[in-house]
Amino acid sequence: xxxxxxxxxxSLVIEPEPIFNNLIIEFISxxxxxxxxxxxxxxxxxxxxxxxxxxxxxxxxxxxxSCTSLCRVGRGFAFHIAPSNVPIxxxxxxxFSLLSGNVNVVRVSEKNFPQVLIITEALNExxxxxxxxxxxxxxxxxxxxxxEEYTSELSSRADVRIIWGGDxxxxxxxxxxxxxxxxxxxxxxxxxxxxxxxxxxxxxxxxELLNLYAGFYNDIFLFDQNACSSPxxxxxxxxxxxxxxxxxxxxxxxxxxLISKKISPNPLDALERYTSFCRNSIxxxxxxxxxxxxxxxxxxSYDQFPVHPEMFKGKLGYFIEAHDPNLSxxxxxxxxxxxxxxxxxxxxxxxxxxVTDYSLLGVDRIVPIGKALDIGLVWxxxxxxxxxxxxxxxx
Amino acid sequence: xxxxxxxxxxxxxxxxxxxxxxxxxxxxxxLSVHHYQNCIEYKSIIDSLFIDxxxxxxxxxxxxLPTSLFKEFELMSIKRSDVFKxxxxxxxxGQSVSKIFLDKNNATKQTQALSSIMRTIIGSKRxxxxxxxxxxxxxxxxxxxARGAGxxxxxxxxxxxxxxxxxxxxxxxxxxxxxxxxxxxxxVFVFGFTFxxxxxxxxxxxxxxxxxxxxxxxLLHGGGWKKLQDQEVSNDDFKSYVRKSTGIRKVxxxxxxxxxxxxxxxxxxxxxxxxxxxxxxxxxxxYTLRPLSVNNEGLIQVLSLLPTSYPGHSLLTEDxxxxxxxxxxxxxxxxxxxxxxxxVPKAEIRGCSDTHSVTR
Numbered sequence: 166x167x168x169x170x171x172x173x174x175x176s177l178v179i180e181p182e183p184i185f186n187n188l189i190i191e192f193i194s195x196x197x198x199x200x201x202x203x204x205x206x207x208x209x210x211x212x213x214x215x216x217x218x219x220x221x222x223x224x225x226x227x228x229x230x231s232c233t234s235l236c237r238v239g240r241g242f243a244f245h246i247a248p249s250n251v252p253i254x255x256x257x258x259x260x261f262s263l264l265s266g267n268v269n270v271v272r273v274s275e276k277n278f279p280q281v282l283i284i285t286e287a288l289n290e291x292x293x294x295x296x297x298x299x300x301x302x303x304x305x306x307x308x309x310x311x312x313e314e315y316t317s318e319l320s321s322r323a324d325v326r327i328i329w330g331g332d333x334x335x336x337x338x339x340x341x342x343x344x345x346x347x348x349x350x351x352x353x354x355x356x357x358x359x360x361x362x363x364x365x366x367x368x369x370x371x372x373e374l375l376n377l378y379a380g381f382y383n384d385i386f387l388f389d390q391n392a393c394s395s396p397x398x399x400x401x402x403x404x405x406x407x408x409x410x411x412x413x414x415x416x417x418x419x420x421x422x423l424i425s426k427k428i429s430p431n432p433l434d435a436l437e438r439y440t441s442f443c444r445n446s447i448x449x450x451x452x453x454x455x456x457x458x459x460x461x462x463x464x465x466s467y468d469q470f471p472v473h474p475e476m477f478k479g480k481l482g483y484f485i486e487a488h489d490p491n492l493s494x495x496x497x498x499x500x501x502x503x504x505x506x507x508x509x510x511x512x513x514x515x516x517x518x519x520v521t522d523y524s525l526l527g528v529d530r531i532v533p534i535g536k537a538l539d540i541g542l543v544w545x546x547x548x549x550x551x552x553x554x555x556x557x558x559x560x
Numbered sequence: 561x562x563x564x565x566x567x568x569x570x571x572x573x574x575x576x577x578x579x580x581x582x583x584x585x586x587x588x589x590x591l592s593v594h595h596y597q598n599c600i601e602y603k604s605i606i607d608s609l610f611i612d613x614x615x616x617x618x619x620x621x622x623x624x625l626p627t628s629l630f631k632e633f634e635l636m637s638i639k640r641s642d643v644f645k646x647x648x649x650x651x652x653x654g655q656s657v658s659k660i661f662l663d664k665n666n667a668t669k670q671t672q673a674l675s676s677i678m679r680t681i682i683g684s685k686r687x688x689x690x691x692x693x694x695x696x697x698x699x700x701x702x703x704x705x706a707r708g709a710g711x712x713x714x715x716x717x718x719x720x721x722x723x724x725x726x727x728x729x730x731x732x733x734x735x736x737x738x739x740x741x742x743x744x745x746x747x748v749f750v751f752g753f754t755f756x757x758x759x760x761x762x763x764x765x766x767x768x769x770x771x772x773x774x775x776x777x778x779l780l781h782g783g784g785w786k787k788l789q790d791q792e793v794s795n796d797d798f799k800s801y802v803r804k805s806t807g808i809r810k811v812x813x814x815x816x817x818x819x820x821x822x823x824x825x826x827x828x829x830x831x832x833x834x835x836x837x838x839x840x841x842x843x844x845x846x847y848t849l850r851p852l853s854v855n856n857e858g859l860i861q862v863l864s865l866l867p868t869s870y871p872g873h874s875l876l877t878e879d880x881x882x883x884x885x886x887x888x889x890x891x892x893x894x895x896x897x898x899x900x901x902x903x904v905p906k907a908e909i910r911g912c913s914d915t916h917s918v919t920r
Contacts, residue, residue, distance in 0.1 A: 435845075435848060443626060
């Protein structure tokens, strides 16, 4: 086991504290300023986003929102299994749990992501300052090979397990015994969509559209359309008269945005996208390539829309589209897999009301296009501080 | 359906495109229609792409399948009961295996095509054959792999098959020396995989120049340069090492894959690869998959007239290469000539769906 932060898992002292403890807020906000002082930080937009999230004023606002009259205390020892493909999530996972009052061991991927190194170095630097000595016992970041032994040893002591991963990973870890009071917080594979109003596209100014493209780009391409909250399906509202024109404006504009940004994809991206198209053609009959926009975006549609479009995901700029004027298709397809709905020109309240009025089993977030990746204390349908802590009830 | 016999009659590598392109295009298009009619998966893809074969007018428009699709799906254009042989390759990803389904007819075609290509390299007689590998790759069923299949495939062009390496992958000097003595002054056929030859043969012989003497030897090797590129060994380096330690001057690299067995691309004296009358190559922009013109590096699409029992006649590979000219190579062979620059490095796919897994 390699320690990136901390010295020994066995020396952990499990001393949970009340949520939003002042020392923790001090520590996380110092982490924020420390990260911003690093020259190369601008090379890593995800680290910038994290550092921005961790700034003092934001933490104090969160504290105000979270601290009700209830007394909340950390559950104890939180064991995190961070995803191996979104480097920054380990850091969010850690600070969410620190704010909730827990002692933490975070297992990060063995791939040495620069983001992980930058943040763990910053953590070590801060933890060497006397005022933060007390936190050394609460923060351990480790790497170890995919090995059940360590995972099961840590699981056997955990009060909370935070498992980021695909369905298989989660199933495998859940099989490992943990104390009966242990709470598992799973972040499994999810599916996300966008709802766009055709009329809104037609009435948008050029500037508004450029903002939309930039937001749509971030939602999708920062993680190769592979993040749980990146949309794969685009539902278009409004009547069919405006549909074609709005779609053409949007996709052509977005393709031109991509080209003008000179964003260089990986050399296998187009092949991967095409391969996902071929795979889906075989697996889901009636799939049609609507158009290959400038050969960098695939728009596909179905003659007969599949019941489970989430089973036919594309990659790296591959979108299923459907015309859904009354969101009736939306009502019929949403299930537990659906996480985020991003929207443009559609009222989030309408979408929220559909989810509640029609008792849909999925959709946890409804946010404007551009905000798909904005992670926070409420994530994946969970109020994380409340699940990562326990209520100490007294009367 | 394609007529191999007529192809065999024409000059094999002089694929003068001005004259022959049309007939090659038409054959490939007909082959596409054949697969469309006989392979349901291929049909699904073509239908999703809205391609109407009768409206196609050039080779660039022929649809292609990604090679990795043969790892995910069992693609064939024959009845399962007609499967005569299944060829597999592990590729480089290690985990999944490509499966290529051959019926008797397709297997025969592969052999015929390979024979005619080999005739241009070693002549029409079987030659004494030295294989730079160990015999376990072929003998041991558990180890049997694309490597073993390749050796067996080429073995039919040789006789007195002699393996140069022992089971520890060390050069068996006794065996090689006695082979050299026995066939002194005669042409011999030396075969192996590029990396194996480099790692276990040439590297070992580096300190012993003129160790072997095969003045009339012909070395054919293939399998990819990736590992040699990592060690910064060029084709020229490779050839000069071969010459130094074995005296072999005729060294031919080939580019081929299990998905298109039989229609190899073979290197000429100038060091460039040439399609034969069975095959062609198109370079595509990695970012848009549009065809690229001469001298632009991109993904290599390979076309072959041989695959009839599986839809592998037009494939987009993960290899990078470029066409250096399309009229006439300095070696005298007419038509396109190209170079393979290696495989595209697999990028780490970002996202949160595939993460740490626990082995059970």
